[in-house]
Amino acid sequence: MAAHEDDVEALVAEREYEAGFVTDLESDTVAPGLNEDVIRFISNKKNEPDWMLEWRLEAYRQWQQMKMPRWPHLHYPPIDFQKISYYSAPKSAKDKPKSLDEVDPKLLETYEKLGIPLREQEMLAGVEGAEYPTSGSNVAVDAVFDSVSVATTFKKKLHEAGVIFCSISEAIQEYPELVRKHLGTVVPRGDNFFAGLNSAVFTDGSFVYIPKGVKCPMELSTYFRINAENTGQFERTLIVAEAGSHVSYLEGCTAPQRDENQLHAAVVELVAEEDAEIKYSTVQNWYPGDENGKGGIYNFVTKRGDCRGDRSKISWTQVETGSAITWKYPSCVLNGDNSVGEFYSVAVTRGMQQADTGTKMIHVGKNTKSTIIAKGISAARGEQSYRGLVKILPSATNARNFTQCDSLLIGDKCGAHTFPYVESKNSTAKLEHEATTSKIGEDQMFYCQQRGLSEEDAVNLIVNGFCKDVFQELPMEFAVEAQKLLNVTLENAVG
Amino acid sequence: MSATQQIEPNIDHYLAEYARVERDLPGSDDSKRERSAELTRFSEAGFPSPREEDWKYTSLQPVEKRRFEISDEAEPVALDELRAFLPTDLDAHRIIVIDGHFNAALSSLDELPAGVTVRSFADYLSDNAGATVKAREIDEEPGSLTAMNAAFCTDGAYVETAANTVLDKPLHVISVASGVRDERMTQVRHRYVLGENSQATIIEHSVGLGSKAYFANQVTEAVVGRNAQLTRIRIQQESERGYHVSSFFAQQRRDSRVFNHGFDLGGRLARIDTNARLVDHNAEVHFNGVYAPTGRQHMDNHTKIDHATEHSVSREQYKGVLAGHARGVFNGKILIQKDAQKTDSDLSSDALLLSDNAEVDAKPELEIYADDVTAGHGSTVGQLDEDAVFYLKSRGVGEEGARAILTYSFANALVQKVGIEPIERYVEAAILAKLPGGRAYVDLA
Numbered sequence: 001m002a003a004h005e006d007d008v009e010a011l012v013a014e015r016e017y018e019a020g021f022v023t024d025l026e027s028d029t030v031a032p033g034l035n036e037d038v039i040r041f042i043s044n045k046k047n048e049p050d051w052m053l054e055w056r057l058e059a060y061r062q063w064q065q066m067k068m069p070r071w072p073h074l075h076y077p078p079i080d081f082q083k084i085s086y087y088s089a090p091k092s093a094k095d096k097p098k099s100l101d102e103v104d105p106k107l108l109e110t111y112e113k114l115g116i117p118l119r120e121q122e123m124l125a126g127v128e129g130a131e132y133p134t135s136g137s138n139v140a141v142d143a144v145f146d147s148v149s150v151a152t153t154f155k156k157k158l159h160e161a162g163v164i165f166c167s168i169s170e171a172i173q174e175y176p177e178l179v180r181k182h183l184g185t186v187v188p189r190g191d192n193f194f195a196g197l198n199s200a201v202f203t204d205g206s207f208v209y210i211p212k213g214v215k216c217p218m219e220l221s222t223y224f225r226i227n228a229e230n231t232g233q234f235e236r237t238l239i240v241a242e243a244g245s246h247v248s249y250l251e252g253c254t255a256p257q258r259d260e261n262q263l264h265a266a267v268v269e270l271v272a273e274e275d276a277e278i279k280y281s282t283v284q285n286w287y288p289g290d291e292n293g294k295g296g297i298y299n300f301v302t303k304r305g306d307c308r309g310d311r312s313k314i315s316w317t318q319v320e321t322g323s324a325i326t327w328k329y330p331s332c333v334l335n336g337d338n339s340v341g342e343f344y345s346v347a348v349t350r351g352m353q354q355a356d357t358g359t360k361m362i363h364v365g366k367n368t369k370s371t372i373i374a375k376g377i378s379a380a381r382g383e384q385s386y387r388g389l390v391k392i393l394p395s396a397t398n399a400r401n402f403t404q405c406d407s408l409l410i411g412d413k414c415g416a417h418t419f420p421y422v423e424s425k426n427s428t429a430k431l432e433h434e435a436t437t438s439k440i441g442e443d444q445m446f447y448c449q450q451r452g453l454s455e456e457d458a459v460n461l462i463v464n465g466f467c468k469d470v471f472q473e474l475p476m477e478f479a480v481e482a483q484k485l486l487n488v489t490l491e492n493a494v495g
Numbered sequence: 496m497s498a499t500q501q502i503e504p505n506i507d508h509y510l511a512e513y514a515r516v517e518r519d520l521p522g523s524d525d526s527k528r529e530r531s532a533e534l535t536r537f538s539e540a541g542f543p544s545p546r547e548e549d550w551k552y553t554s555l556q557p558v559e560k561r562r563f564e565i566s567d568e569a570e571p572v573a574l575d576e577l578r579a580f581l582p583t584d585l586d587a588h589r590i591i592v593i594d595g596h597f598n599a600a601l602s603s604l605d606e607l608p609a610g611v612t613v614r615s616f617a618d619y620l621s622d623n624a625g626a627t628v629k630a631r632e633i634d635e636e637p638g639s640l641t642a643m644n645a646a647f648c649t650d651g652a653y654v655e656t657a658a659n660t661v662l663d664k665p666l667h668v669i670s671v672a673s674g675v676r677d678e679r680m681t682q683v684r685h686r687y688v689l690g691e692n693s694q695a696t697i698i699e700h701s702v703g704l705g706s707k708a709y710f711a712n713q714v715t716e717a718v719v720g721r722n723a724q725l726t727r728i729r730i731q732q733e734s735e736r737g738y739h740v741s742s743f744f745a746q747q748r749r750d751s752r753v754f755n756h757g758f759d760l761g762g763r764l765a766r767i768d769t770n771a772r773l774v775d776h777n778a779e780v781h782f783n784g785v786y787a788p789t790g791r792q793h794m795d796n797h798t799k800i801d802h803a804t805e806h807s808v809s810r811e812q813y814k815g816v817l818a819g820h821a822r823g824v825f826n827g828k829i830l831i832q833k834d835a836q837k838t839d840s841d842l843s844s845d846a847l848l849l850s851d852n853a854e855v856d857a858k859p860e861l862e863i864y865a866d867d868v869t870a871g872h873g874s875t876v877g878q879l880d881e882d883a884v885f886y887l888k889s890r891g892v893g894e895e896g897a898r899a900i901l902t903y904s905f906a907n908a909l910v911q912k913v914g915i916e917p918i919e920r921y922v923e924a925a926i927l928a929k930l931p932g933g934r935a936y937v938d939l940a
Binding site for chain 1: 846856860862865867872873878
């Protein structure tokens with residue numbers, strides 16, 4: 001009995017401690033540094049249930065045992081994780097630029113080239129009081145990322161179909177069972193250094209649930225979600241497609257976004273049950289730093305899809321043009337028999353950008369198929385590596401893989417590298433890998449220019465042709481933008 | 496934990512072993528100092544572990560847990576015991592090294608053309624005060640096992656060709672592990688120095704005889720002068736208790752050519768590193784390799800071609816045929832440095848898995864810093880085409896024979912590239928003797 005009382009007392013003491021913390025809740029930002037208290041603070045702030053807090057703490061404990069990976073072909077100064085603030089509330093109005101006049105003119109120039117309307121520009125640049133335009137305009141960007149009102153109509157439509165599409169914080173409150181069931185099942189907390197960090201401190205992200213047999217009535221994009229711009233630097237996305245369902249998800253935006261956080265470590269988990277199909281498209285164009293490599297985002301992303309059910313399919317498409325450092329390997333674990341994994345990628349590095357990106361295809365089930373098409377373009381002093389793994393486990397009878405990775409070099413100071421790993425433990429598997437590296441042929445340029453194209457147009461034409469296999473996998477509107485983005489990115493890269 | 500390097504007990508064994516044999520190792524006092532520096536390098540680094548990227552798929556634990564010793568003298572081996580390893584009709588000069596010691600009686604080095612030196616590496620070290628264990632021209636960052644070899648090497652072949660000379664016949668260098676006593680190691684080292692416009696063809700043949708476990712650690716260094724041509728054929732037939740590790744470093748000058756053919760058939764575990772560095776314009780290198788592990792054999796081929804300057808060409812092709820519980824590893828790296836414009840490079844790796852328990856891990860790497868280059872690589876893993884098997888059967892060939900024909904023809908493309916018929920026939924027979932159904936193929940032919 002006495003012991004029992006002690007327990008109660010201890011509990012009360014703990015409560016007080018937590019309560020002591022509540023006062024802190026009034027402030028909107030935590031001081032730089034990472035410890036268990038910071039994690040408690042984040043969890044508390046988001047009003048999370050206990051299991052979620054425990055989950056984060058366990059991730060933090062595992063993360064402490066891990067070392068930052070040094071194997072990527074990337075060079076950057078060591079990151080001090082104690083100098084980062086792990087929670088900051090949305091920027092107050094007074095910090096934002098008052099008008100577009102205060103925004104970096106280079107950024108505006110790029111918006112201009114991409115044909116982004118003024119209102120949208122203000123929103124992207126984070127100008128005070130800027131919101132999505134309420135009436136739809138018909139510029140390409142808006143055609144997809146339309147107004148709040150439109151988004152609301154979409155929400156209604158999604159609700160009717162039974163699709164859940166909300167922020168992950170909201171999902172933890174509203175659908176804790178679903179989140180708890182799937183969170184961390186594809187990318188476990190101890191998976192890698194950055195995934196561990198993300199699991200401990202993630203601030204927000206998206207949650208998508210497609211019920212059995214439902215074909216999602218529209219393409220989902222983070223931009224339909226209200227308040228999506230404050231997801232922070234540790235984003236966490238979870239997409240669950242139940243048996244027979246179908247969803248296409250778009251992430252990112254072609255327009256360069258202003259972002260104060262230098263380090264990004266996101267985790268994306270996809271779960272595809274029997275006959276389900278998930279298509280995940282990304283356009284990433286974060287600030288790459290200046291010509292000398294100063295500033296720029298460090299982007300360390302763990303993306304993985306689990307083809308859990310038979311005949312399921314996961315397809316990753318990415319266009320990566322931004323960030324100073326990109327470390328990203330969207331992968332598929334093909335557990336279900338006859339499941340299919342796909343990876344289509346265009347990555348561009350210029351200036352001092354470095355990218356180490358690729359994919360992993362793990363074949364577990366019978367008759368599993370995977371396709372990898374990776375196109376790398378390296379210009380100026382950019383460094384780019386394709387790093388891929390195709391692994392055939394003994395159970396994966398009749399597995400099939402086709403890999404093609406091509407690199408295009410523009411300029412004599414850039415680098416392009418390929419590190420494709422192939423591990424086969426089954427004699428019935430058929431694997432093919434092809435890679436080429438070359439520059440734009442002088443004869444190709446000559447031919448185009450002889451037909452009256454300018455040098456710039458000729459390069460664009462050739463580069464777009466080089467990337468065609470990937471662009472055609474993107475949803476139509478995205479593909480048009482991506483093409484434009486590529487042209488803008490490579491402007492002045494030649495000559 | 497103290498700041499000083501923790502030396503594992505098995506490294507202690509090799510330090511003691513070095514102390515025991517140091518007096519008998521060939522070379523001047525200077526070269527002894529060189530050896531002892533290499534020993535330190537080895538003892539600090541230790542044996543490579545699978546935690547290192549270059550050793551990801553190969554564990555040296557079976558080597559590490561044993562305590563191998565240098566043989567003070569060779570076990571008696573008669574030429575008759577080696578008969579099986581002498582290709583029929585091969586007209587060649589011959590060097591035979593048994594248990595790490597040059598055997599003058601079994602070797603035949605008469606009638607060498609003027610300007611061509613072929614001798615024992617130990618004699619070369621002992622007779623020249625200025626001779627170094629490591630070739631000065633080759634500045635590769637050595638791995639711990641090449642450092643171990645530099646410390647312990649007892650003998651090998653030394654070949655030097657003066658400008659404008661040709662080694663008239665192939666040189667057949669056989670390194671034999673007698674396998675009579677348990678836990679012996681051979682540390683054999685070869686050096687080839689080819690002068691301007693000279694040519695040599697050298698067959699490096701590793702052979703294991705007895706039934707005892709041994710460790711063969713071999714290093715070959717080649718300096719290939721302007722417009723010189725080296726053809727190196729490496730045939731690895733260690734015994735089933737043999738652990739084989741070998742490294743080849745070639746430095747190629749302007750307009751030089753290196754043709755390297757590797758055939759890995761024997762050994763319980765084999766790890767082969769083949770490296771070429773093209774330091775001047777218009778050099779050309781060809782690497783061809785066939786590995787055919789069966790049973791529980793493990794074979795790991797690592798290659799690196801370093802294009803350092805303009806207008807060089809490399810061609811690389813590896814083929815693996817794997818059966819039983821075998822494991823094959825291939826890692827081919829092509830490095831094109833930033834001044835190496837107009838490089839033309841191509842690499843392909845193909846593997847044929849004949850059994851569900853076999854495994855292959857392949858990684859063809861490209862690391863490119865120059866833009867005006869053509870570089871490509873291809874890699875495949877698969878099994879025999881059932882349609883082709885059916886076709887042959889419909890023509891009256893039995894199932895086993897059909898599979899053998901298709902399997903051997905897969906490897907044959909590279910055997911045919913050697914260009915010396917007696918060697919091609921010898922390698923063909925050696926591969927067929929190992930392949931499942933090889934007998935059926937021989938009967939058909």
